[in-house]
Amino acid sequence: MIGTRPAGQHTVRQHNAALVLGAIADGPGTSRAGLSAATGLTKATVSSVVDRLIGADLVAEGEPERRVGPGRRGTVVSLSPTGPHGLGIEIGVDYLASCLVDLTGTVRAEEVRYADNRTPRVFQRVSAFLRSARKQAEALGVPVAGVGVAVPGVVESSSGLVRLAPNLGWRDVDLADRLGETFTVANEANFAALAELWHGSALPDFVHVSGEIGIGAGIVLDRALFEGVRGAGGEIGHLPVAPDGPPCSCGANGCLERMAGQEEILRLAGAETVDDLISALEAGNDAAAVAVATAAGHLGVGLSTVVNLMDVPAVVLGGTYARLEPWLREPLLAELERRVPSTAWSPVRLVRSSLGTRAAVRGAAGAVIRAVLADPEHYLTTHWPSDQDARGR
Amino acid sequence: MIGTRPAGQHTVRQHNAALVLGAIADGPGTSRAGLSAATGLTKATVSSVVDRLIGADLVAEGEPERRVGPGRRGTVVSLSPTGPHGLGIEIGVDYLASCLVDLTGTVRAEEVRYADNRTPRVFQRVSAFLRSARKQAEALGVPVAGVGVAVPGVVESSSGLVRLAPNLGWRDVDLADRLGETFTVANEANFAALAELWHGSALPDFVHVSGEIGIGAGIVLDRALFEGVRGAGGEIGHLPVAPDGPPCSCGANGCLERMAGQEEILRLAGAETVDDLISALEAGNDAAAVAVATAAGHLGVGLSTVVNLMDVPAVVLGGTYARLEPWLREPLLAELERRVPSTAWSPVRLVRSSLGTRAAVRGAAGAVIRAVLADPEHYLTTHWPSDQDARGR
Known part of the structure; x- marks a missing residue:
């Protein structure tokens, strides 16, 4: 799994550290009292955890909290900009x-x-x-x-x-x-796909497809990466979109990558670079338009497969495809509508990634x-060995 | 979700009833003491739950347990053959x-x-x-x-x-x-696919594909049905295996169902029924062999997609495909090997379903x-309303 450490014997200390750090990440500029309310931990436990997180520069103290009404103003804490x-x-x-x-x-x-x-x-x-x-x-x-x-x-x-x-x-x-x-x-x-989940369109379920020399896809279901049984899932570069088509580098024929990858689009358009291709498209060049529409058709065949199998409601176009989105959109949607029965009652949403290449x-x-956020205790143990004596079971 | 009731507010009573009934299903012919050991519930709790399950004929008492050594022999319980x-x-x-x-x-x-x-x-x-x-x-x-x-x-x-x-x-x-x-x-x-999981090959991860007039697939990952985001996942009948092929009833072209469904195989083989086809195959008829091999190629293209996307290690052939398995096997595996890069280090296992049509x-x-097994309390409530007074929160 990406993005979290393998499951292990999480101690109460590990759990509390992750809980407090998570609350700080979710609500930067919160006081210890606020963290206690957010996590359900006692103020004493929160303070002890926060002090250790500050000690390892995971968390930094900021300006005192603004508060209307009586009561002592608590110092607020946020993720440290100089931390790990x-x-x-x-x-x-x-x-x-x-x-x-x-x-x-x-x-x-x-x-x-x-x-x-x-x-x-x-x-x-x-x-x-x-x-x-x-x-x-x-x-x-x-x-x-x-x-x-x-x-x-x-x-x-x-x-x-x-x-x-x-x-x-x-x-x-x-x-x-x-x-x-x-x-x-x-x-x-x-x-x-994870970057798109964390910083992009905020969709919970989508397939992110990006086309450079290879074509890769990452599938996010219920805000988690879908990796298949052994971690190699989501491979779409070699989906057969033209099974009797030209040979692909993998040994098979008419793979998506061969038919709709960047090299094939440039070759069909007679362009040297993606910048050239976009200039040609903007100038209304016919060969360029046909090249992109042809790739969009093949991409639609390949993605229809993903949507039919995963019942995933959105496609995010990343990488070079994000740049080509204005020209890809219509032929791609048309092919998806033709090939995905469920579009009859729930259309596929096509989104352009804002994250670029x-x-x-x-x-x-x-x-x-x-x-680190999921298990700060592990970071403390491995990166702050001087903190060793302060650690319990 | 199939096979379990929607998640709700499960009371302790619901939980205990499911736990005890599950232990009885897993180990038929167990005594109350054995159930207590298996579930961690007290003997008093187990006895009370078992009595209620017996009252609703979910569970039946059998012959006394055989036991070597001293101690009272407990009556054993099993799922009731006359129950729901x-x-x-x-x-x-x-x-x-x-x-x-x-x-x-x-x-x-x-x-x-x-x-x-x-x-x-x-x-x-x-x-x-x-x-x-x-x-x-x-x-x-x-x-x-x-x-x-x-x-x-x-x-x-x-x-x-x-x-x-x-x-x-x-x-x-x-x-x-x-x-x-x-x-x-x-x-x-x-x-x-669920029947295959419950009564078949005991594989934890597989795609079950059956071909009759339509072609359907059920995908089981980690012993649970994969249904995609909105329950319509696993649809493979309309995977485009010959995108420029003949029109399919769905409006698209060259769908798997159109190219490798039972009707197409019979048509190509010049056979009236599957029985006729199998007789022809057994007699070494060329047209029949070519028809099945052609379908196997298309099925391989479609299934390569499923394996590439889901990284699923086994394919179970069900329905008519189970009957045709001796003739489908080789061309199907060859196509999968050609189209699935991961077969280089982990071959796809091809299994014939024993469950038939x-x-x-x-x-x-x-x-x-x-x-019923997952939530016996729900069954008791809806089917044994006279038991109402005995139920708590």
């Missing part, structure tokens, strides 16, 4: 991206380096990039609580192994072993933060 | 089926009547069939706790409304309103029983 940060790294086919977020999910630094990663040297390159990202955090004077890594491939949730990343030429890659440290590794589309790396960084 | 029964009704396109099961899930009576149900008279016919099935139960001297109805269509879980059953020509049909009583209505493929109606009857 989450570092996200995305290994794209032709770029590396990093993103550093604070406890509130605010982006503090980001970087992108373009280069073809379809080379064995990619691991050295990622290692150097990671060092550079850590230096950014040092320069900002903030600690890094953990690193989330987004990869364009299938990740087995039990092992963290990248089972298959065809566009990178990877098979059974153990990043922890290759890079000498542990990460939260997940499929880039899953991280992008950096959603995946933001989700990777955010997953680290969500893990 | 579940009645399942299946409304097929060309048949009506009924099935009566006891608390252990054992089939006590079943009936099938063949007739084309694509007529407005279907509701009268179902009503008469239901009366006849109830008379069977009366003749056996057993009470009917409820009726599950399996339909070949999309059922909205919140309303119980049959939103769409194209092969019956139904749109927004309220069976409770049409027939003047309430039922547990669900898609036949979902009921069939009556799985759906058995699941419909079983859902009633599961609901």
